Amino acid sequence: CFPGVRQAQWLTKTKLVEGLPPAVQGIMDNPDLGLQELEERAKHAVSHARLWDTAEVAPRREQYCPVLFENLIHICRLMSGKYPSLSKRMLARNCRIAATWERESTLLQVRGLSGILMNSKTPIPPVASKEEILATKAHVLETFYPIAPTIDLQEVNVYKELNDTGKSSCFRDGYPYSHPHTLFFLESANVRTDRFRPEQLRAKMLMFAFGNALAKAKALHGNDHKVLEQPVVVQSIGTDGQLFQFMVFQLNTTDLVSNDGVKNLVWIESDQNLYEKAQCVPEVKKGVVLKPAGISGFQPDTFKKFLALYLHGTV
């Protein structure tokens, strides 16, 4: 009932921009990616995950969501023939993320398993130009009077203010792939009430991307609150098997106590359908086939965006 992304924006001092940033759009429109054959592969990937991968009639969401994700990542990795720096990436699952920050006299923190994290050796270059960053100074964060922005957050007793990208828990020091590149969130619970709604999923993506970026920034530049000269960029993709949410988050400042000054930026592209419907058995009424079995309504644009976000930073 309460909009999630707006609350997440206030908590992370972020300005929202609709649509993906122009750098990612540029990768999408690049013609020598060879997207035609990849479309075929993508259709096969969806059919495999949704139709063929099971002994029963139809695979359930817990099964097809991770399979679809693996297939899409596989197609993206095939591009490392053309772009050799793509091989400098690794995937990590179930790593714990912890980040703490203070926001107008309330101490907030993000803790937990941050989905599937993809790390790379080199960081993503900043997406927004310096002027755009300075222009966010004029943007005013919206308040939700009379509701406090920290409503519905769990109150916990914190004994240690932790900030780590999983360094102490998952990765050892000196690990070569140390820059968080993209986070993937799969909503694969079978029951609809256990899954996050798209709005809530976007808010969760924003909070975890922010947590990763903040922990990385504090690891690189120390714990003081200041505007970063090298903004940290983290991307995240969330899906429930059919709807995709794409997000690029750029951390411009770690000075989050006050409400003015430079803000962080986030570009969100929400509710992109990869396909309309996947029929496992053809729908037949009175002997007439209404809907044939198979994937209908495949949208190649969604896969293009997925690929563009994967290639971002190396192209």
Place this chain on the structure above:
Amino acid sequence: PQPWLPGPVSPPAACRGLAASAPRCTTDPLWKCRAKYTVRPVGMKKTGGRDHTGRLRVRGIGGGHKRRYRMIDFQRLRYEEGAPPEPFTEKVINVRYDPCRRVRSAGSADIALVAGGNRKRWIIATENMQPGDSITNSPHIGRMAVSANEGDAYPLGALPVGTLICNLESHPGKGAQYIRAAGTCGVLLRKVNGTAIVQLPSKRQMQVLETCVATVGRVSNVDHNKRVIGKAGRNRWLGKRPHTGLWHRKGGWAGRKIRPLPPMKSYVNLPRVKAMD
């Protein structure tokens, strides 16, 4: 902070597993043991008219659709922990039907989810309450009467004479116990040195301290008494079992009575209360 219910309801010693000679309790009201307030609906156990001994106490109750209880905050002026006792506003997020308000005499008032500061709670919705409205709760009594909007909660001393009110408390801070049924409203008749006199929907008059808080307006779902049940099955869905079919000749208790109003009920403990009617 105050616990929500007066402590967990401790079932009689018999049902704690001790084989005593006391009557064994078959229905533990253990679902009522929640001490902390929560907005989420709580599963509840139906009693079917049986009391703690397991025997039938009230006839005609049983069956009906399953319901989950939503904890309703009747004390409007409940401050959050750490919040100062001053007027605060809240925003109405959602107005919905409450399945647990369908008791046989009281009507089914709707409940509203309001949020203010850091907490959300359910309150009884007044007529014309829409999601997105703001309501204020204030404990101050000024010299001039406040022009109150519907849904706000003020002490009786701050309201102008003649306003329609609901959710009235008898003692300050006790929580609303009067005028909660659908479509009901009381009228503030007059204010007399430190106390206020309210006319309840049964036309009885009640005298309370003017610091008692009440909300302004009529309770929601005004057309509740005009609805037609339509069929016996609907009564069964509400959890009402049929009456006996035995014909009784009615005695002196039946029929309309015309009698003077009972005297005014006063909840004010003054040593010698001044002239009142």
